[in-house]
Amino acid sequence: MATTPTQAAAPEVDPQHLEAVRKKYAEEAQKRLRPDAVAQFLTLKDANDPRLQALNEDPWADHDALNARPSPIEDSKVYPFFVVGAGFGGLLFAVHAIQSGVATADDIRLVDAAGGFGGTWYWNRYPGLHCDVESYMYLPLLEETGYIPTKKYAPGWEIREHAERIADQWHLQDKTVFRSDVESVTWDDSSELWNISFKERRGPQGSPIISHHVRAQYVYLAAGILTRPQVPRISGLSSFAGPMFHTARWDYGITGGSQKNQVLSGLRDKRVAVIGTAATAIGAIPEIGKYAKELFVFQRTPAYVKPRNQRDTNREDFKATVATKPGWQFDRQINWNSFLTNSAKTGQPDLVSDGWTDQPAYSAMMGSPNQAELDPNSPESIERLVTGFHILDLPNMEAVRSRVDQSVKDPKTAEKLKPWYPSWCKRPTFSDTYLPLFNEPHVHLIDTDGKGPSHATERGLVVGDKEYPVDIIVLSTGFQLANLRAGSPASRIGVKVLGRNGYSLDDKWDNIGAATLHGYLTNGFPNLFFSGSSQATITGNNTMMLNFIAQHVTYMISEAKRRAGTKKRAIIEVTREAEEAHTAEIVKRAPYFSAIAGCTPGYFNGYGAVAADLEGKKKAARGATWSEGTRSFLKYIGDWREEGKLRGLDVTLRSALDAERARL
Template sequence: MEQSPALSGEELAALRERYRLERERRVRPDGVRQYLGADAEFGYYAADPYAGEPAEREPVRDRVDVAVVGGGFGGILAGARLRQKGVRRVRVIEKGGDFGGTWYWNRYPGIHCDIEAHVYLPMLDETGYVPEWKYAPGEEIRRHAVRIAEKSDLYADALFSTAVTSLTWDDTSETWIVTTDRGDKFRATYVVTATGTLSELKLPGIPGIETYRGHTFHTSRWDYGYTGGTPDGGLTGLADKRVGVVGTGATGIQVVPKLAEDAGHLYVFQRTPSTVDVRANRRTTARDVGADRPGWATERRDNFLRIVSGEQVDQDLVADRWTSSAGLLEKLVPSFRRQGDREVFEAAYEAADAAKMNEIRARVDETVTDPETAEKLKPWYRYACKRPTFSDLYLQAFNRDNVTLVDTADTHGIERMTERGVVVGDTEYELDCLIFATGFSVGVSGVHSGRLPVTGRGGVRLQDAWRAHGPRTLHGFTSNGFPNLIQLGGTQSASSVNYTHVLDEHAVHAAALISAAEARGAVVEPSREAEDAWLAVCAQDAPDHEWFHAECTPGYYNAEGRGRPNGPTAYPHGAAAFHDLLRRWRDESVDEVLRARAATADRKV
């Protein structure tokens, strides 16, 4: 932890009190219940605006080697790494109309990645592609997802506009029976779930939302038929419209500048301002990133991961606001930074935190011309309370005459909706269109939420097996009682701010497990003892971050102000160390999860 200018006792006490007061303004008694899912009467918010009605087809009744649930980067990478291992029949099942996952659904104006594209986009070395921008626009990312899928021949057996409805293990044949909402019922020797952490969109539960007569949509289902334009802007359909946008997180930060350019008038409804740091996006060349030599992308990606995981490196290859603020990520992505005297560490951490947040608040004053608006845009909380955002356009948008910031902190958000618009305090804002930039239920996949029921050996449901004591896995991937099921995700593994890197390492691991099982004629399943040992590893050095998040402003990191539960939920030493651990385990101990197949198992396709 770098030393920052020390705060006096009075300054520190005043800052803590300001953070506390601002937090209390925003905590709602209903917590996460304030949001609605896009189902039942609001199911139209989740409809696919890009593929239209799916084409009629006959239900599938065959058998594949591997069924991959989800066609985002996790599923694509799993399929690609399986192809590299020589697996023949890999079927990806995706509810969208094509590959891309988050980048298929999210095509709103201004969308870019917030991680440098040269480390965010996976398999650059293998595909020979060099991103055109330091932070790539969404369409470039989506096309890269398609590029990997095409190169890996994943389209041949894929099922699009199709949602898996159940996964059931058949003990006799030692295969998984996969059913879908299109009437499919087929068998797979292995199942890899890659349902993502940003797949269940959410809407604010505003009273009267069903009575509003204007136009509405969620940013992940952008209605260009109404707005006109493209992700690059030119939203001519909004020229005479009064437009409202709800949400000022990562999506709102990107979409507001484009709406501000084209809407007749834009109202931005904000409960909590984001930290908005410098983006400095620019076009790049192959020489800029060292792409003229083999392995450049892997080296750059590993360098970034080690920096944001708290490890020492000789050179910072990415050199952006993520890496310069890496020391403040300890409360978001646990690592081994917690060394030495805890009080000394926390004091240095808080001083560095205060210096960074003062810098971010000063940037608001320097950029926004109206002092009252600037004050509302300042984030009064600690850096790791929310995922940081980056923009050179967002704050500037509030200098326009056609943009109004509506602060809803004291009313805990929009109070109600009417036929004509929304009500905040004593004011009704009449709107022609209301756009929800309210994001997703982070970490809530279909498997973990129970929307995708998984039934293992002996008819035991995964939800039931985990109900009493929480998830039980080895390395976050496999579980006793659920043979040949490999889950990709962050539970009891390790995460990072660059999640595609994590997903690629997970995909490599999944492919290695399946390849080893095929080579030995085995089934993949850890013992209860192996699970216990892994849970002990996760628990042994688990950081105490509950107090930190309990003091944060409400958001998805702390269950909307309810704190962050402790427990063995992740590997505590960071993603870089976790990936090293997986490599050693595959070399030395993979046999511990392999058991002989039953003699009666039918292996014929």
């Protein structure tokens, strides 16, 4: 029987109750609004305080082994492909370039600040770390590698090992320079090549640094966003006398144990403070609570916590019900995504059936093809849209809050743990152990009523006028995600990018706002590509998104190179007309995301930063995602590929570089 697109039916809700809940949401959001917005945080890398800066040190790099390897880089050489980032984004681009035939492994060089592959999974090794998306969907290239994850939600070490597996299978281990910070990527108008400067660290802080300069035909910016840890600007934080570390640089030397053996015996006689209650903390806090003498959880905003329902993978069942045919992984991803975008077809089975797929109002942030007619200039039209999302969301969030009451015995503690915001304001978290932990007498919830700790002392942390003495502080305070959609691709990864005539990519975004074709390339920056969700789509499953970005970009390059033949090289640049036409498609759909503006401050809404003037609002709209959901976006760019014309791209053919010129 044919299926048709549908959407979840709006539930029956009491209008007065809905109004009361929305009032509560607005009050809780207002408590957390701060004029400094994202400036309330400081990235460890940029800290002037030596102690805070030292917390950014890589605890995982095997410097002796890395120093003993032959360098993959030959300075001044021209490389066909240069990739900034060796997490899943960089790896997937390299794999698709190899599989499409546009490159061999020898043509590619990857550079990463970490000491190994994996991106955020390299840095994050805290206890309790698991993927919050089903691993059968999240771990990329399972069909190609033949790997079967051990659990429905894979632990962090397994995901990191899978990144290494991909690098091994496609021969990228000796093509990657680790411990390196790319400083600048500059277009040379005369040679029509990119000049790249980066610094390679040869050991811990204070060790020798080697400067490298190479050139490349194509550059792909794939560095992830969950790699630059930040801390709130808490007065006196460095004065704390005890050990302190960030969850993204977990110190097992202090806690005991290791990522694979999470017996935190070093905490048995310790009072531990954890600052933060977002996704990382939801994983780490229950593990700390098993061993600490006392645990103090400093909460500014409660997480919304849903059941995890973890289980081991039965390999035979996996082959019989999951990996049933070629292309199963993408089919599973799209099936899952359709429920997040409130666009599952009538009668469509929910293949994953987890805590993501039962919240259709999450489409307020993800986008959906099921959009009512919206007049962006009509406040009444916008209000109807937002109210519709709240009606759709109320049963889900009521269930989340009810679960707190069922899990936590003390009513006052339970009330403080309830999330008073709609589902689309925060990424959901999943745990079967976090909420019951607060029934334990040695675990203390320190709710700061939306403010965070007042200051730190030599002995501990202060909230209001009360000091909480502790022995160890764990900073579960996230990553620099400022201007996630409004910032340029260069600012998101902290690299200076200069295009034609020395024009800065940051300046282009500052002057006019986002301007791309499909979200992945921009005029004035030939042969430069980047990943991201701005002017593109967001999936909820990052590796799914990174995979189809890599496929799309590889298509552009392969088609241009096909036209160039073996005796030419292709210079690919989107035209201004094409990027403005695409931007117009984004802008006209942007009002769909109006519900995000009223959210509790967080990284989805720039911690409450709102453009004050009309020009700023216009720029913000240009940085929105495709509001009709992932399936619609994939059709949009798929139709573009089907045309076979590279419409909107200016492809200039130049003489091929010979080996001698490549070394000049």
